[in-house]
Amino acid sequence: MAPQVRRTAFPKVLIERDTDSEQSSSDDDEEEEEQENENEEKTEEFNDTKKKGKSPITISLKKVCKVCKKTGHEAGFKGATYIDCPMKPCFLCKMPGHTTMTCPHRVATEHGVVPAPHVNTQNPVEFVFERQLKPRITPIKPAYVIPDQVDCAVIRYHSRRVTCLEFHPTNNHILLSGDKKGQLGIWDFAKVHEKTVYGNIHSCILNNMRFSPSNDGMIYAASSDGTVSCTDLETGISSTLMNLNPDGWQGPGSWRMLYGMDINLERGVVLVADNFGFLYLVDSRSNSQTGKAIMIHKKGSKVVGLHCNPFQPDLLLSCGNDHFARLWDMRRLEAGSVLANLEHRRVVNSAYFSPFSGTKILTTSQDNRLRIWDSIFRDLDSPSREIVHSHDFNRHLTPFRAEWDPKDPSESLAVIGRYISENYNGTALHPIDFIDINTGQLVAEVMDPNITTITPVNKLHPRDDILASGSSRSLFIWRPKEKFDVAEQSDTRKIIIFGGDEKKRGKRSKDDYDDDSDDDKFNVKGKNVKVKKPVKQMTHRKAKR
DNA sequence: AGCCTATGTACCC
DNA sequence: TGGGTACCCTAGGC
Numbered sequence: 109m110a111p112q113v114r115r116t117a118f119p120k121v122l123i124e125r126d127t128d129s130e131q132s133s134s135d136d137d138e139e140e141e142e143q144e145n146e147n148e149e150k151t152e153e154f155n156d157t158k159k160k161g162k163s164p165i166t167i168s169l170k171k172v173c174k175v176c177k178k179t180g181h182e183a184g185f186k187g188a189t190y191i192d193c194p195m196k197p198c199f200l201c202k203m204p205g206h207t208t209m210t211c212p213h214r215v216a217t218e219h220g221v222v223p224a225p226h227v228n229t230q231n232p233v234e235f236v237f238e239r240q241l242k243p244r245i246t247p248i249k250p251a252y253v254i255p256d257q258v259d260c261a262v263i264r265y266h267s268r269r270v271t272c273l274e275f276h277p278t279n280n281h282i283l284l285s286g287d288k289k290g291q292l293g294i295w296d297f298a299k300v301h302e303k304t305v306y307g308n309i310h311s312c313i314l315n316n317m318r319f320s321p322s323n324d325g326m327i328y329a330a331s332s333d334g335t336v337s338c339t340d341l342e343t344g345i346s347s348t349l350m351n352l353n354p355d356g357w358q359g360p361g362s363w364r365m366l367y368g369m370d371i372n373l374e375r376g377v378v379l380v381a382d383n384f385g386f387l388y389l390v391d392s393r394s395n396s397q398t399g400k401a402i403m404i405h406k407k408g409s410k411v412v413g414l415h416c417n418p419f420q421p422d423l424l425l426s427c428g429n430d431h432f433a434r435l436w437d438m439r440r441l442e443a444g445s446v447l448a449n450l451e452h453r454r455v456v457n458s459a460y461f462s463p464f465s466g467t468k469i470l471t472t473s474q475d476n477r478l479r480i481w482d483s484i485f486r487d488l489d490s491p492s493r494e495i496v497h498s499h500d501f502n503r504h505l506t507p508f509r510a511e512w513d514p515k516d517p518s519e520s521l522a523v524i525g526r527y528i529s530e531n532y533n534g535t536a537l538h539p540i541d542f543i544d545i546n547t548g549q550l551v552a553e554v555m556d557p558n559i560t561t562i563t564p565v566n567k568l569h570p571r572d573d574i575l576a577s578g579s580s581r582s583l584f585i586w587r588p589k590e591k592f593d594v595a596e597q598s599d600t601r602k603i604i605i606f607g608g609d610e611k612k613r614g615k616r617s618k619d620d621y622d623d624d625s626d627d628d629k630f631n632v633k634g635k636n637v638k639v640k641k642p643v644k645q646m647t648h649r650k651a652k653r
Numbered sequence: 654a655g656c657c658t659a660t661g662t663a664c665c666c
Numbered sequence: 667t668g669g670g671t672a673c674c675c676t677a678g679g680c
Contacts, residue, residue: 175674183674190675199675208675269677288659410661429662455662474662503661504676529675536675562676580677 188536190529200528201496202476208528213496221493221548234485255573255588260556263295263583265305270578271506273567274317277324280569283576284341285583286314288506290331294341297585306344309337315412316369320392330369330380336390349395352382368414368428374421375438381411381426387441403443406430412507413458419466423447423484427459433471435484448488450481455501458509462519470522470545472510474501478524480545495548497541498528499564506578508564510543515571520546523575525563526553538562540577554586 175183175193183193192199192207199208206212212219268288276282281298290310296302310331320326320338329337334352339345352364368381377398378390385408386401405411409430417423424441427433433450450459454474461484462468469481471491476498479491499508505527513521522545529536532555539553540563554575565578577584 185675192675267678498675500675501662502676503673504659507661527675538675 185536188529188531188534190536199500200476200498217495217497217543217550218548219496221495223493223547234483257589258554258575258586259589260559261297261585263297263303263585264581265293265295265303266291266581266583269504269506269580270565270583271314272317273565273576273578273583274319274327275567275569275576277319277570279324280572283583283585284317284327285578286317286329287581288313290314290333292317292327292329292339293583295583304344306339306346309339309344309346310335313365315365315367316414318369318371321371321373322392328369328371328378330366332365332367334364334366334382336366336369336378336380338395347395349378349390349392350380350388350397365410367410367412368426370414370416370424372416372421372424372438379414379416379424381405381414381428383410385409385411385428385430387411387414387426389441402441404434404436404441404446405432413456413460413509415460417461417466418463423461423466425459425461425469427456427471429455431455431473433459433469435469435488448484450479450488450491452479453477457499457501457507458511460510460512463512463514464517464519468519470510470512472499472508472524474499474507476500478510478522478543478545493545493548495543495545497524497543498526499524500527502527502562505562506564509566511567513568515568515573520544521551523566523568525566525577525579527562527564532557535560540566540575559584 173179173181173183173193173195176195178195181194183191183196185191190208192209194207197204198206198211200211201213203211208214266285266287266289268291270285270287272286274284276284281296283295283297285293285295287293289307290312292306292309292314294304294306310329311333313332315330315332317327317329320328325341327339327341328349329339331337336349337346338349339347350366352366353362357363365383366380367383368379370379371377371392372379375389376392378392379387380390381387381404382401385403385405387404388401389398390396391398404426405428409428411426411428413425413427413433415425417425422438424436424438425433426436431452431454433452433456434446435448435450437445437447450456450469450471452471452473452475457472457474459469459471462470467483467485469479469484471479473479476496478495478497480493480495481488482492497510499510501507508525508527510522510524512519513523522543523540524543525540526538529538535557537555537557537560539555541550542552542554543549544551559579559582561580561582563577563579563584567576568574569576573588575584575586577586
């Protein structure tokens with residue numbers, strides 16, 4: 109050691125760098141990495157000099173990719189733009205050979221979408237469909253009424269991420285929300301100061317909720333605590349219909365969680381499904397389980413969604429982690445009696461019948477594809493269309509679910525949040541997409557420079573032009589600008605008006621929302637939010653910005 | 654500001 | 667089949 113320390117002549121220093129690294133050398137992150145690399149290289153060369161004497165020290169300034177650890181390129185955010193690692197398949201369509209930036213599905217959202225095929229009435233079932241059910245569907249698709257600008261009200265009372273939303277069936281301005289902690293929020297967004305949170309109904313994730321079809325003051329909820337609750341919205345008094353963990357916590361292997369839930373009014377049952385593949389029927393009058401649990405998905409797999417057909421009470425749709433959505437006949441509900449198995453390449457986050465005719469199926473899968481089956485009366489072996497859309501699974505996000513517009517009689521409009529971000533004026537934003545499920549076209553995208561979080565939970569109002577969103581802990585109500593009347597919101601103390609103040613753009617600060625330090629955090633703001641329409645070429649839009 | 658962590662699916666061996 | 671771990675475009679909290 110000693111001879112090297114004492115030497116007077118320092119060896120020559122060679123700098124090894126990528127050809128384009130000089131162009132971006134002002135970047136702070138890069139300087140940090142350079143420093144790190146320099147240290148590493150110096151140590152190695154120092155050991156070398158011990159053997160060889162005054163051999164040159166090589167300082168490497170080569171870029172190291174954070175994703176694949178290889179040199180020569182970098183991945184990650186450069187400002188608000190994410191640079192893909194070329195060694196990874198495309199983050200959007202999951203295919204190798206190109207990056208997300210150059211993905212054909214990003215250039216044209218409807219890329220690869222097969223148009224709706226012509227329906228031939230060859231068999232009796234199809235004849236019945238054409239005669240009895242098709243008339244319910246409006247033959248000519250009405251033009252979507254998409255506003256140029258929407259206003260947005262924000263509320264923050266959940267302490268954990270929002271997991272589900274439900275509009276009140278009769279009261280037009282009541283929104284219900286559930287969160288990861290199991291809390292149930294009630295927000296009257298016409299009177300911003302009217303909000304309620306019931307925190308003791310469930311002890312963990314509130315996965316699904318539905319209003320009672322016979323009493324719109326009652327809400328049913330299924331939770332990962334293994335219970336189904338029925339809560340009176342006025343009093344907050346809750347009863348437990350079912351508890352799958354009566355003996356409490358006996359370890360992770362035996363703890364049962366409830367995910368999918370729906371209500372079948374005709375049969376008077378609440379349907380719930382667990383994380384082991386089983387379906388349970390609970391009589392909504394006696395609040396007791398009827399019959400035995402039925403395995404409807406692969407043993408040990410989570411059943412995340414249940415939906416009763418709005419017009420054929422005997423038809424049930426389920427979906428889950430076994431990569432399938434399944435169609436069932438309620439009259440013959442038993443393992444093996446499935447009517448159809450709708451295969452997906454990954455976990456199916458949601459599967460819904462269409463809201464007017466009940467004959468279409470829309471699913472959201474973790475393979476970044478929306479799938480549409482145009483008619484449950486036709487061959488269900490493969491979907492009518494697949495639409496590539498960025499809604500990746502992330503363990504920290506509520507799973508994305510594409511939701512039908514319940515007001516669109518042509519059953520062609522769906523809303524779903526977008527995972528992948530775009531660079532909007534230097535801010536990475538994750539818009540909420542409106543997609544024409546017949547063509548795959550992006551009809552509109554809603555975003556706000558103040559909302560930088562991903563918005564996986566979205567619900568369209570059953571009667572009004574209103575979109576409710578859940579993004580992280582926050583809830584949003586979006587509506588066309590002209591309909592938004594800030595004056596009607598009397599509680600001005602808690603209203604923050606955002607008027608496009610540039611200082612407020614970009615990453616929002618804690619103060620934007622938290623003006624109270626107690627558990628009663630509550631803020632509402634009205635502001636201008638952009639709605640883009642229609643967008644065919646996403647790259648064009650990017651180029652303009 | 655920087656770290657820690659909860660958390661779920663996929664895929665490896 | 668089960669344990670280990672990658673993912674590495676999260677968000678809240680300390």
